[in-house]
Amino acid sequence: MAEPRFASDDDDLPRTFRREREARDREAREREMAAAAAAPAADAFVPSSHAQADTYGYDYQMAGDGQVTVTRLRIPFLHLVAFFLKAVVAAIPALILLTVLLWGLGQGLKSFVPGFRHFEIIVKSTTP
16 A cells, blocks of 8 residues: 655654554565566556555555555454543543643632632432
8 A cells, every 4th residue: 555755754753653664665575576476477467446455454445646545444343342442441531630620720710719609509309
């Protein structure tokens, strides 16, 4: 799959991204060399609009101008559930921090503006 290149050199990328990109490029070259060695020269041509399956679990189609259209994502259900559970667990500290910040802001407003109204909602239950 073609990857957009935004700069002529990738010196501004973190080292792990550069290593990952180099590893993907190296694997792609090795696959191309293995395919070229195994297949006759007449079978080497593949139309650019041919649908291809990637190892990452999605299908895509490449146009002649290098644009890619993702046609299907194949994500196992349990992986998706695990991702969303991790997202929920990661959101808990953020919600606690937001609650503390909003409470502190309210306390600060009450101390600087004494006439600021404080509202309480009292729920009473009466028995008939």
